Amino acid sequence: MFKMKSRRTYHINWFRIVFMAIIGYCLYVLGGQQLELNAVNHETVATKTKLEQLKQTNSGLIEEKERLSTPAYLEKIAREELGMVKPGEVPYISTEGK
Numbered sequence: 001m002f003k004m005k006s007r008r009t010y011h012i013n014w015f016r017i018v019f020m021a022i023i024g025y026c027l028y029v030l031g032g033q034q035l036e037l038n039a040v041n042h043e044t045v046a047t048k049t050k051l052e053q054l055k056q057t058n059s060g061l062i063e064e065k066e067r068l069s070t071p072a073y074l075e076k077i078a079r080e081e082l083g084m085v086k087p088g089e090v091p092y093i094s095t096e097g098k
Helices: 014-068 071-082
Strands: none
């Protein structure tokens, strides 16, 4: 006579849900670690670049220190930057650059 439609019962597969949750969590953790690693690598490159710049500045300062120990260079600096003259000399000041 009348056939009754059977209801399908859905069985929840807990193993699949837990497995997918674990996989999702692992991907989240690995992604976070990769972002952190990239940030550290970027910081390392920036620090190495700054270190090279500071080494160049330091070597320039060491050379300047060595030049400052020579009397001829001291005299040159005193004449050019401080406008000093020897006794009996007449100072010459150029107005072209002003």
